[in-house]
Amino acid sequence: MNYTVLIYESDTGFALRADPDTKKREAYWSAWPRYIQALQEAGVFVSGAGLEPVHTATTLKLKSGKQQVQDGPFADTKEQLGGFFVINVPDMDSALQWASRVPAASGSVIEVRQNLVPPTH
Amino acid sequence: MIAAAEGAHADAHRTIERAARDSYGRLVAFLAARSRDVAAAEDALADAFRIALETWPRDGVPNQPEAWLLTAGRRRLLDQMRHAQVQIAALPELIAAANEAQNMIATGLTFPDERLKLMFICAHPAIDAAARTPLMLQTVLGLDAARIASAFLVKPAAMGTRLSRAKGKIRDAHIAFELPQSDDLPERLDAVLEAIYAAYGSGWDDVAGADPRRKGLAAEAIDLGRALLRLLPNEPEVSGLLALMLYCESRRAARRCARGEYVSLSEQDTALWSSDLIDEAGMLIDAASRARHLGRFQLEAAIQSVHAHRRSSGRIDWQAIALFYEALVRIAPTTGSLVGRAAAAAEALGADAGWNLLETIPADAVANYQSYWALAAHLLARMQRHDEARAAYDRAIGLCTDAATRGFLQQRAAALR
Numbered sequence: 001m002n003y004t005v006l007i008y009e010s011d012t013g014f015a016l017r018a019d020p021d022t023k024k025r026e027a028y029w030s031a032w033p034r035y036i037q038a039l040q041e042a043g044v045f046v047s048g049a050g051l052e053p054v055h056t057a058t059t060l061k062l063k064s065g066k067q068q069v070q071d072g073p074f075a076d077t078k079e080q081l082g083g084f085f086v087i088n089v090p091d092m093d094s095a096l097q098w099a100s101r102v103p104a105a106s107g108s109v110i111e112v113r114q115n116l117v118p119p120t121h
Numbered sequence: 122m123i124a125a126a127e128g129a130h131a132d133a134h135r136t137i138e139r140a141a142r143d144s145y146g147r148l149v150a151f152l153a154a155r156s157r158d159v160a161a162a163e164d165a166l167a168d169a170f171r172i173a174l175e176t177w178p179r180d181g182v183p184n185q186p187e188a189w190l191l192t193a194g195r196r197r198l199l200d201q202m203r204h205a206q207v208q209i210a211a212l213p214e215l216i217a218a219a220n221e222a223q224n225m226i227a228t229g230l231t232f233p234d235e236r237l238k239l240m241f242i243c244a245h246p247a248i249d250a251a252a253r254t255p256l257m258l259q260t261v262l263g264l265d266a267a268r269i270a271s272a273f274l275v276k277p278a279a280m281g282t283r284l285s286r287a288k289g290k291i292r293d294a295h296i297a298f299e300l301p302q303s304d305d306l307p308e309r310l311d312a313v314l315e316a317i318y319a320a321y322g323s324g325w326d327d328v329a330g331a332d333p334r335r336k337g338l339a340a341e342a343i344d345l346g347r348a349l350l351r352l353l354p355n356e357p358e359v360s361g362l363l364a365l366m367l368y369c370e371s372r373r374a375a376r377r378c379a380r381g382e383y384v385s386l387s388e389q390d391t392a393l394w395s396s397d398l399i400d401e402a403g404m405l406i407d408a409a410s411r412a413r414h415l416g417r418f419q420l421e422a423a424i425q426s427v428h429a430h431r432r433s434s435g436r437i438d439w440q441a442i443a444l445f446y447e448a449l450v451r452i453a454p455t456t457g458s459l460v461g462r463a464a465a466a467a468e469a470l471g472a473d474a475g476w477n478l479l480e481t482i483p484a485d486a487v488a489n490y491q492s493y494w495a496l497a498a499h500l501l502a503r504m505q506r507h508d509e510a511r512a513a514y515d516r517a518i519g520l521c522t523d524a525a526t527r528g529f530l531q532q533r534a535a536a537l538r
Contacts, residue, residue: 027531031518038519042489096274100522 002046002088002115003095005102009082013105014053031103039087044098048085079109086115134178139344141173144186146261146348148194148222150235154298155218158211159242159260160288165201165215169193170263188226195219211292236261237352238298240345243287244312245296252287253312254319259284261348262341272323272338310353314362314418317345321366342366357409361419364405368425371398383529391432399429417453420445424461439468456486460493467496472503491520495530507537 016028032050039045054073061068073080082104089095092112099110145166152162169190183189198216201209209215225232242248243257255273258264270280290296301309321342346363353359375393378384406422424445431437446462459482467475479497487493498513514534521527 026535027528030531031527034515034519036519037515038489041516041519092276092279093274096276100274101520103518103521103524103527106524 001090002086003092004113004115005085005087005095005099006081006111006113007083007085007102007104008077008079008109008111009104010079010107013108014080014082016105017053028103028105035101035103036085038101039085039098044087044089044094046086046088048083050083051081054080079107082108135340137178137182138174140182140186141170141177142262142344143348144190145170145173145263146236146239147232147234148187148190149260149263150239151222151233152194152215152218153242153260154235154238155221156211156214157295157298158209158215158288158292159239160285160292161209161211161215163260163263165194165198165219166190168197185226187232188223191219191222191226195223234352235298236348238300240313240316240349241301241309242291242296242298244309244316245291246309246312247290247294247296248287249283252283253316254323255280255284256287257313257316257345258320258338258341261345264338264341269338272320310356310358313349314358317342317349318362318366318418320345321369339366339370343370355412357412357414358416358418360405360409361416361422364402364409364422365418365425367398367402367405368422368429371395371402371429377525381525383523383525385529386428387431387437394429394432396432399432402426403429415448415452417449420449420452421458424449424465437468439465443469456482456490456493460487460490460496463500464496467500467503472500476500476504489520491517491522491526494520495526498530498533502533502537511537 016024019025019028036045036048057071057073059070059072059074061070085098085102087095087098089098092114095112095114099112102108102110104110148166149159149162152165153159156162169192172193173186173190177183195216198212198219202212202216222232239260240257243260244253248256255266255269258269259266266281266284267277269284270277273280275283300306320338323338323342343363343366346359346366350359350363371394372386372389374395375389375391376384384390402422403426406419406426409419409422424442427438427441427445443462443465446458446465449458450462460479463475463478463482465475466478475496479493479500482493494513494517498510498517501507501510501513511534514530514537518527518530518534521530
């Protein structure tokens with residue numbers, strides 16, 4: 001069963017990527033590949049990506065036949081999507097176990113959802 | 122000053138909450154033992170218990186807390202009888218039990234404590250092992266499913282379903298509310314102790330709010346341990362479990378430095394340990410050892426007592442710890458105790474000895490076991506096998522659930538370069 005782990009980071013979380021403190025910055029950057037490696041060693045890694053900061057986002061809205069393009073992210077929330085993983089695990093309990101190991105900073109929010117399985121006709 | 126006043130207020134609040142949970146658990150046990158319907162017994166008391174948790178901290182604990190809760194519970198049962206919106210087969214038994222309880226309290230009889238039966242039911246072999254601890258926390262302490270789900274990293278809705286299913290099983294499989302026969306007692310008691318320890322373990326990573334994502338159940342597990350000891354004062358393993366939890370708890374304040382960074386056990390400032398808890402734990406294992414019937418929890422507590430001894434001796438007797446681990450892996454060869462034995466051997470005899478033991482643990486048992494990789498990294502570094510050490514650190518860091526431990530391992534790994 002595939003599950004998607006969505007990682008919403010706060011401003012502080014995003015700021016770590018370019019923290020002036022070398023140690024903090026390196027700690028941030030080195031934690032992610034190690035997490036991915038742990039997923040791979042466990043044989044549960046499917047895919048994943050980190051995302052550029054929210055100010056780089058462009059949003060396309062489809063409204064009654066019209067397309068509207070906007071600068072910035074869709075939702076104006078305190079925490080913003082910073083990356084995601086797709087993992088293959090037997091159940092939600094295991095998915096939550098892996099989600100708890102995501103090395104995101106304190107204040108982050110992690111959402112876990114099962115990937116949609118199309119109905120068989 | 123303000124912090125002290127707030128602390129005192131929090132303590133008072135906690136004492137009252139404990140009193141409410143105590144009475145609630147007794148009543149659930151009493152009603153469930155007579156009706157076999159745990160869910161219906163909880164439901165009858167749910168409103169009263171919720172109101173008690175809100176109002177007792179303000180108004181004080183009533184003189185007869187059980188009577189207070191029971192009055193509202195009985196009213197609810199009688200309403201259900203009259204309106205019959207919900208079909209509860211056990212309603213007549215529940216009402217009879219509530220009447221019996223009220224008569225007992227009214228005539229000044231000591232209200233019986235049947236929580237032990239309830240604990241044995243929760244850890245019954247017919248109950249799914251993963252549901253035992255949550256069931257005990259809910260029925261005996263009245264914790265809600267959402268709180269339990271957070272501590273065990275389970276979807277709250279799924280936890281709710283698991284709990285209902287377990288209660289349905291108790292009712293429909295006619296699992297008897299009685300104490301196990303003496304032949305069965307050791308095995309059945311083990312299951313109860315395991316369930317309580319699992320609740321303690323859920324709180325282990327959560328150090329002084331280091332990780333707000335998880336709220337552990339350490340204090341609740343200790344409450345269960347204390348309740349169990351009052352009910353079974355002569356079982357050495359019950360004392361052993363409580364001692365083990367108290368030793369671990371005594372170090373809560375020392376497990377993080379002022380900057381929030383992880384501090385390993387052998388580097389903790391012993392002045393920050395709680396003397397009261399250490400002394401209480403020491404008395405418990407001394408008393409337990411007089412029974413001359415060693416068990417897993419007594420051994421684990423004994424290992425912790427050696428660490429606690431550093432407070433006065435200034436050193437850690439690793440030889441003693443290694444011996445206790447040898448005995449422990451014979452009784453309980455869990456992955457945790459096998460890793461612990463290797464760590465103790467490394468300190469007592471050298472990194473090679475520890476590594477040799479670590480290598481005997483089957484690989485699939487430790488693939489995602491964080492402590493194994495942290496110890497492997499540490500020992501490989503000590504043996505100057507730097508490449509392997511780095512790989513093990515990577516694995517340990519990738520498996521961390523807690524930022525402070527991750528930071529600690531990242532520093533160690535960086536020092537290898």
